[in-house]
Amino acid sequence: xxxxxxxxxxxxxxxxxxxxxxxxxxxxxxxxxxxxxxxxxxxxxxxxxxxxxxxxxxxxxxxxxxxxxxxxxxxxxxxxxxxxxxxxxxxxxxxxxxxxxxxxxxxxxxxxxxxxxxxxxxxxxxxxxxxxxxxxxxxxxxxxxxxxxxxxxxxxxxxxxxxxxxxxxxxxxxxxxxxxxxxxxxxxxxxxxxxxxxxxxxxxxxxxxxxxxxxxxxxxxxxxxxxxxxxxxxxxxxxxxxxxxxxxxxxxxxxxxxxxxxxxxxxxxxxxxxxxxxxxxxxxxxxxxxxxxxxxxxxxxxxxxxxxxxxxxxxxxxxxxxxxxxxxxxxxxxxxxxxxxxxxxxxxxxxxxxxxxxxxxxxxxxxxxxxxxxxxxxxxxxxxxxxxxxxxxxxxxxxxxxxxxxxxxxxxxxxxxxxxxxxxxxxxxxxxxxxxxxxxxxxxxxxxxxxxxxxxxxxxxxxxxxxxxxxxxxxxxxxxxxxxxxxxxxxxxxxxxxxxxxxxxxxxxxxxxxxxxxxxxxxxxxxxxxxxxxxxxxx
Amino acid sequence: xxxxxxxxxxxxxxxxxxxxxxxxxxxxxxxxxxxxxxxxxxxxxxxxxxxxxxxxxxxxxxxxxxxxxxxxxxxxxxxxxxxxxxxxxxxxxxxxxxxxxxxxxxxxxxxxxxxxxxxxxxxxxxxxxxxxxxxxxxxxxxxxxxxxxxxxxxxxxxxxxxxxxxxxxxxxxxxxxxxxxxxxxxxxxxxxxxxxxxxxxxxxxxxxxxxxxxxxxxxxxx
Numbered sequence: 152x153x154x155x156x157x158x159x160x161x162x163x164x165x166x167x168x169x170x171x172x173x174x175x176x177x178x179x180x181x182x183x184x185x186x187x188x189x190x191x192x193x194x195x196x197x198x199x200x201x202x203x204x205x206x207x208x209x210x211x212x213x214x215x216x217x218x219x220x221x222x223x224x225x226x227x228x229x230x231x232x233x234x235x236x237x238x239x240x241x242x243x244x245x246x247x248x249x250x251x252x253x254x255x256x257x258x259x260x261x262x263x264x265x266x267x268x269x270x271x272x273x274x275x276x277x278x279x280x281x282x283x284x285x286x287x288x289x290x291x292x293x294x295x296x297x298x299x300x301x302x303x304x305x306x307x308x309x310x311x312x313x314x315x316x317x318x319x320x321x322x323x324x325x326x327x328x329x330x331x332x333x334x335x336x337x338x339x340x341x342x343x344x345x346x347x348x349x350x351x352x353x354x355x356x357x358x359x360x361x362x363x364x365x366x367x368x369x370x371x372x373x374x375x376x377x378x379x380x381x382x383x384x385x386x387x388x389x390x391x392x393x394x395x396x397x398x399x400x401x402x403x404x405x406x407x408x409x410x411x412x413x414x415x416x417x418x419x420x421x422x423x424x425x426x427x428x429x430x431x432x433x434x435x436x437x438x439x440x441x442x443x444x445x446x447x448x449x450x451x452x453x454x455x456x457x458x459x460x461x462x463x464x465x466x467x468x469x470x471x472x473x474x475x476x477x478x479x480x481x482x483x484x485x486x487x488x489x490x491x492x493x494x495x496x497x498x499x500x501x502x503x504x505x506x507x508x509x510x511x512x513x514x515x516x517x518x519x520x521x522x523x524x525x526x527x528x529x530x531x532x533x534x535x536x537x538x539x540x541x542x543x544x545x546x547x548x549x550x551x552x553x554x555x556x557x558x559x560x561x562x563x564x565x566x567x568x569x570x571x572x573x574x575x576x577x578x579x580x581x582x583x584x585x586x587x588x589x590x591x592x593x594x595x596x597x598x599x600x601x602x603x604x605x606x607x608x609x610x611x612x613x614x615x616x617x618x619x620x621x622x623x624x625x626x627x628x629x630x631x632x633x634x635x636x637x638x639x640x641x642x643x644x645x646x647x648x649x650x651x652x653x654x655x656x657x658x659x660x661x662x663x664x665x666x667x668x669x670x671x672x673x674x675x676x677x678x679x680x681x682x683x684x685x686x687x688x689x690x
Numbered sequence: 691x692x693x694x695x696x697x698x699x700x701x702x703x704x705x706x707x708x709x710x711x712x713x714x715x716x717x718x719x720x721x722x723x724x725x726x727x728x729x730x731x732x733x734x735x736x737x738x739x740x741x742x743x744x745x746x747x748x749x750x751x752x753x754x755x756x757x758x759x760x761x762x763x764x765x766x767x768x769x770x771x772x773x774x775x776x777x778x779x780x781x782x783x784x785x786x787x788x789x790x791x792x793x794x795x796x797x798x799x800x801x802x803x804x805x806x807x808x809x810x811x812x813x814x815x816x817x818x819x820x821x822x823x824x825x826x827x828x829x830x831x832x833x834x835x836x837x838x839x840x841x842x843x844x845x846x847x848x849x850x851x852x853x854x855x856x857x858x859x860x861x862x863x864x865x866x867x868x869x870x871x872x873x874x875x876x877x878x879x880x881x882x883x884x885x886x887x888x889x890x891x892x893x894x895x896x897x898x899x900x901x902x903x904x905x906x907x908x909x910x911x912x
Binding site for chain 2: 322329333365367372375394
């Protein structure tokens, strides 16, 4: 196969036309695109809420919306972004598309279940959209009791049910990936020959399967308390509101790793491909993914340092939270070591990967600040926390997602995007992101609380900087939407392997045929085998 | 659809993404085990809540336990264990290709499942008559009035979710009955019966934990 091979006459995109061929498809690649369209929709909905929040905070009095509306805005921004964009983002799109391709399989183990998971996601999304348009929710995305069970008069139950339902789509995706990675690998594709993206997908799937049911039951108990006046967390009956926080964070802390582990997997792929080197310390990076998944389940208590947790529990949770820094740092150091003396190509995916490494490092290090009990007492519920988790979720997860989307776009669409515009957009996103969220570290440290609609005038300069950054960031996200859509029709046709990368997904055509490979590949090489001459290498 | 391009020696019961029946069977079994792990965590949240409140309010929970119909719970335990036996025998019948026996065992399993739900419904009715449903109409010994509601809230949610799983299980068994009747299930392709059996046993085992926790522990401590 040479680099000049273009798309075959029949591939997964033209194998059947019309609405039915998409809505009833069992092809993991088409399901990935269904997910891509829906999560993009939710991303811009969540983004619209963020725009309104930042506009409102441009003035100390919060002149744009009322207090109640403001509460709903940040709640719905959180719910939509966390549950309907970030959690499914990389796994359900890039993971769905590339897990079978990267292990040399024809499809995921359970294609019908895969399609069902998308429908479940859409159903959950409809419940949540109903909650949004019929009045909204004002509890914060955390649904803390007793506010969510007794006090709030907003649409708590539809929103909670939406998240409950969507959780099952996460579970099914995780289940599918675990079984696929265990049972569907091509001959010769041993565990330690798998690309690191698959290790991170595997670790993420473990969290999907082990964590999601716990938030499901938590939301169910909240709904039962609200609907039937069952008292699980009602202090009047002897119930314990902090128990609800324990159950909530048992899922919702690991959920942070659901968001960032896949991005780490993407960065491993990109760094290797654009430095033309195997990832330094492959097995350490692989096990670091599993270590993050396991440790992630043992640190939830650090969200409750000021919620009446015993000081001994707090100390243990603090120490365990610090331990998460070890596998995270292993990854950052190993990517850096991979880049050292590599032949670095500064294409768009690599720009995002480097952006990820820098922003994730800032987000991770400030995570150590808030994991220290003393500092956490000072910065709890301030903008410092907001800035910290946006550095992980936006600076980390979304940078990784954008990097992966660009890296694999030629494979997904069979077209090349406009590299010049893409580089400019990557730069705009990086600048806009930092201008939005870095001032929030300062604001939080100075004591501005999160979730407040109005603030003292001395915080205005930093808030205006943040709002200005948000507008730049918003433009940064619209540009890729435009040129990626444009490329679908007008982009140059992609070769099978436009980056000259190794990996099974680059050995098949762009876009791949429905059955992925003409014949089942037999793997005789390790992941990132960049020392050998690459088939189809255009470099 | 891709099926057209698949090699001719692909049996009809083998899905296109698999290479051979063994891979398909392994994948289905592993998939069900992973799903059951999810279910354990799902019920785990309830068991944790139960544990915390039982430790906090042992007397109220003992008083709540005392109100349970222990005979009904015991009969239901026997019914479920027997249904697990018939389910296991059904899997064996599927493996050995004894279609008539398989059909009969599936029917018996489903009848036992229905019997369980019937007894459960009778218990719910009794609790309703005795004003043990938490909320405005709740009546109980005033010493434990508040905390006994926690017990009954947990009772209804735990057994209710378990009953929901039973109902889903009966739905799955209906499909299995239909597949077996149509002759789709053969010794070469019996994994649907096997993984459905795993699910059925799991629902049974959840009850094995619920029964002592709700009916037995501390019921004589007054």
